Amino acid sequence: MESMMIYAPIVMAVLGLIFMAVKRSWVMKQNSGDGKMKEISDYIYEGALAFLNAEYKLLAVFVVIVSIALAVVSFVVPTTHILIVVAFVFGAVFSALAGNMGMKIATKTNVRTTQAAKTSLPNALKISFGGGTVMGLGVAGLAVLGLTAFFIFFFHFFMGGEWTNTMDMTIVLETLAGFSLGAESIALFARVGGGIYTKAADVGADLVGKVEAGIPEDDPRNPATIADNVGDNVGDVAGMGADLFGSYVATVLAAMVLGNYVIKDMGGAITDAFGGIGPILLPMAIAGAGIIISVIGTMLVKIKSNDAKEPQVMGALNVGNWVSIILVAISCYVLVIWMLPKTMKMDFFGEGLQEISSMRVFYATLVGLVVGAVISSITEYYTGLGKKPILKIVQQSSTGAGTNVIAGLATGMISTFPSVLLFAGAIWASYAFAGFYGVALAASAMMATTAMQLAIDAFGPICDNAGGIAEMSEQEPIVRERTDILDAVGNTTAATGKGFAIASAALTSLALFAAYVTFTGIDGINIFKAPVLAMLFVGGMIPVVFSALAMNAVGKAAMEMVNEVRRQFRDIPGIMEGTGTPEYAKCVDISTKAALREMLLPGIMTIGFPIVIAFVPMLFGMNNMAIAEMLGGYMAGVTVSGVLWAIFQNNAGGAWDNAKKSFEAGVMIDGKMTYKGSDAHKAAVTGDTVGDPFKDTSGPSMNILIKLTCLIGLVIAPILGGHDIEATTSEDTTEEVYILNSEANTVVVAEKQIKNIVKSTTIAETSSLKSLNETEVRAQLKDAETPQN
């Protein structure tokens, strides 16, 4: 008996994609302006395509290699099915498709926004946010569509479309993890590669163009200028899109895995109107509802007055955002009440099975929504123009670059305090409400607004580009004023968007971590075991070294760009006079190749370390359960350290950036107004140089690093662990221990804790043994011995 509800998320995803297509064609129909505007825009579009083409070539190689590896594993390991390869490939393709879509629409929307800004600010907002909406709905729609379709396919393939038991469903979800792995692998390329790309092009263009050749920023004579503009889209649009696509898929997957274990805790089967898989369908349903809600939310973003300023624009975005969040909360309430059993049993580790009402799952989703909202405010506080931390960095700029850098570092470091307390509180609260299922659903609820978040995010770089095009094509000042209003709001949303991405990565990783533990069948990860503790250390080190590699990569790639730009200035005749055309595509190509090459080492480290930890000890005959625990320690180390370094680097980078920007309007230092060009401003520029790779390369990469690490762990998990307690112990008949107890409750706990060593019997019928004391039982057993010997 299968409910139609399983198809609902697909329907909602398709509705979202249809709305996206309509919106897309509306945006494309807008006036894309005249001669010079169009020319610049076309260069950016072609550059973006060049990047995508180069990227896809490399990705194809990568996908083939990993597919072969997965196929080999699926032949060797009986618990891994070959279909995981199919899921992996589709995950990769869908993620790439989402990025492709976003990049294209963003590079088409920018010039249309400039054109609209000539006459109307409300229209400019409508178009630029429309482009963002296309991006957001594309990512969310494809994520839900792909994941749900594969789930239904595997559900029919492995289980015939009907609930059989927890172990079969585990195989379904393990295979589905391939989809998530594919998506996250592409995210690694998009985020890290994109981060290196954008900063290499930026530095290359500035150093040779501005400093050496003395031509202004964004000058078409600079061969690297198109690469620079492409970079903004590559990093902020495609990178962020792939990042959130990965989070969306992984979060829902992890919640489904934990939903499966809720059913197991309730006795292995439940009866509901959803074919007995309500707890597994719930996260998908929330994700599907989130798409429709985001459509509604985006429709609310509009302003009426042509004289509106930043607060009105920000207000319009806030209305859309908050309505989305409230609607998600309401839909979570409805869905939880509708889809979950009224009371459920959950196994709280160390406390045994507990009966909890489904309302507690709803409370857990509220925790997730609160985290999403609060982390944005925290990020805004530590990086926002005019806030106390930024003013302090500005003050410290007056005593030189050294003190500016120290102040920026300290700001980023201190910002970990409220952020980590927020995460820790969220873990605690959502777990207290509904176990790790609650943690995963908190993440799912937060991620339900992804389409809306991404629309707000992508809107930023679109307006940034629109302003650039206005400047380069020498529009009237009013056009630039209007795009500046949108751009200023976009800067704020870009910072808060990064906070949201970190929070989503953190919660997603925790959910994956919990799913990992249940997949492997271990009872927990005990860091008092020395090998586990050692791996916790190693895991903690990885994000630090990864960040350093990413930062060094930017340096190397930038130097190549510098050399190429110098070469073109030297070799192409008439380039400075505007009669020779620079070879834009060459710079784009160099930046692309350098980016993809330089991200190989951190990429290999990310993928290689968990594999080495899992398989090298296996060669030495180490116990699989011990390895699983070690790998878990490694994952925890990467997650904890990665979240810290993500917050630290993103906020420090954002703070330096805005400290520098503060000088544009002028700042008060020691009672004197200080502007651009002052020594203090130069010091602030140095700080911003340090912050650039922090906030655009290494910082955002942390999100992918922690999610991908946990996902690889999840994919390895079935190889390490038996599927379940039943599976392992049924072959384990030589080690029988009978546990008899006065209270059924106590026995359950004992059972769980020794499940890998002993087989325990179900002993409900022994509950009346209460007053039988030790001596008496022993006497019984003594008696029992005699006939046996």
Next chain:
Amino acid sequence: MESMMIYAPIVMAVLGLIFMAVKRSWVMKQNSGDGKMKEISDYIYEGALAFLNAEYKLLAVFVVIVSIALAVVSFVVPTTHILIVVAFVFGAVFSALAGNMGMKIATKTNVRTTQAAKTSLPNALKISFGGGTVMGLGVAGLAVLGLTAFFIFFFHFFMGGEWTNTMDMTIVLETLAGFSLGAESIALFARVGGGIYTKAADVGADLVGKVEAGIPEDDPRNPATIADNVGDNVGDVAGMGADLFGSYVATVLAAMVLGNYVIKDMGGAITDAFGGIGPILLPMAIAGAGIIISVIGTMLVKIKSNDAKEPQVMGALNVGNWVSIILVAISCYVLVIWMLPKTMKMDFFGEGLQEISSMRVFYATLVGLVVGAVISSITEYYTGLGKKPILKIVQQSSTGAGTNVIAGLATGMISTFPSVLLFAGAIWASYAFAGFYGVALAASAMMATTAMQLAIDAFGPICDNAGGIAEMSEQEPIVRERTDILDAVGNTTAATGKGFAIASAALTSLALFAAYVTFTGIDGINIFKAPVLAMLFVGGMIPVVFSALAMNAVGKAAMEMVNEVRRQFRDIPGIMEGTGTPEYAKCVDISTKAALREMLLPGIMTIGFPIVIAFVPMLFGMNNMAIAEMLGGYMAGVTVSGVLWAIFQNNAGGAWDNAKKSFEAGVMIDGKMTYKGSDAHKAAVTGDTVGDPFKDTSGPSMNILIKLTCLIGLVIAPILGGHDIEATTSEDTTEEVYILNSEANTVVVAEKQIKNIVKSTTIAETSSLKSLNETEVRAQLKDAETPQN
């Protein structure tokens, strides 16, 4: 029956202190030079005394407050004895005494080294290293003396000087932990306060003196110059001394705690020639032997030729160092063979009791010695003049301060890679050899060379000061040349010394962590429990925020110093002409007060967080064992993150420093020799400004942070945990579960894992139940039910 061996470490400590006293009087008898030299030296000495006096006042208040708190706890909590207060006070006093001694001798030795350098380099080395030796032996001697004396006292007080049982010994060691807590608390003040002091004075002196007034460095007309010189001693001599004093005591204590559990694992009592406490006495014996070995080692440090250069001086130090390490290895071998039972039983978590030969404990000590040696090489590689990482930073200086800062940060971050792999390997190996007892003894063996290490360390700032005095008193160039040779070697040893301090802190914390787990009686720390995971996150955040607070503190304190120096230049007539005397003491006082005030917030955070985590959930009625696990998660988070940030900050700071210094001799950039005063050099100076608080304030503070956190945990442990499995379960008669099994071995594991929930019986007599199947047992039980109801 008590062995005299218990007194041996005291004897060795006293011998070491006697040797120290002899060395001290020899150093003091050396010629302290003439007029100006003496004058400058006296100012530094008085400044140091001024700092010590101010520090002691604040420390007295702190000690009184903590003593009262401990006394209250000891009245409320039956497992905590009032004598812990006495131990705490003495620990604090001994640590302060050791720091006092070191500061005094260092500030007396500097001028004597300058004087000796007038005629003889070998003599200058002999005197400066003699001063270092006094410091090293003072610290090590007092540590061993204090710890051993208190152990003997408590051993007699609580156990009558004879082995009774594990639980009594646990009380002895818990009370002894007070000594360690006292020592580490003082270290917090010395390291953090000292770090803030030295950088505040440095920046203040440079900014007003060099930049504003245009007078050279170390000019006596600069009111802050004495504070600056005092700062070198406060940070590098007293801070390092207190740090290693704390590590020394904590390591030996932790090893003793774990030795006690070895005896427990062996059945609760052993028979040996050491009153049955050989495994507990062993770490003290190694520490005692280390003192004598260090005396021998220091005697080997000498050069003969007056024309010797850096390599010869470095060679002389290396001879002393390596001989010490080899002698420690030999003495470990002898002591292990002599003092430990030939085969021992140890409880390897998750693998049950294992028989191991005592030789494996010896191998564990070798692991510790290797770690100590290798970490120094790693540090030397990442921070040493002429090494690849430094050359790269130098190259990156040519493109500005921004790229220099990025390169320095990246170097520090990448240096965590080999360091963490080394630590992880050491944890794994020493645990594999001999469990956590092995980890603690690895740390003990490494720390046995503390006196020698500290002699080498303290020698650096002494020579640095000696050079400064030579410069200020306008000696002939040959004098400065000779002190420069010593100073250059001192710079290298300072960097490697920091590596040693980090390694010691890391291993010490791990040993304390292991001791904590055994004290609380929990079975491990399972990060799959959400509250534990949340605390792992919070713990990981603390070192980051602590570092930021320390960095900000330097900034604030420096500004106060700047204002005071400006005031003196303005208000004291004739100061610039040399006719008015600057009020040196005022600057010293300001630096001191600011340092001690500014370190309060990070100090409160360090002490407060574990206390809040332990006691707030208690108010809400949370289970003590659950709290103990949470606190353990917090400790692990602080340790992992703290070690990472210590390596990162120390090595980045050291690398920037030497990149800047590289310009003094000139460096090749893009084929051109580049020197001081170039733009690249200015960029390198900016990097060094950032690195200063990294390497002298926040970086070294991490050592204390992680050790103190683990020590506070250890002191709280008895409040949280029952002492032992016997203690908790004997009150737990309502929850009886009988575990019956065919193999005794399997049962033991099961027993351990459920010990806090159920009471398990010893069931050796059921081993013949092998062929009794489930149904039959159930039938037996059914029968048993009837008469009960």
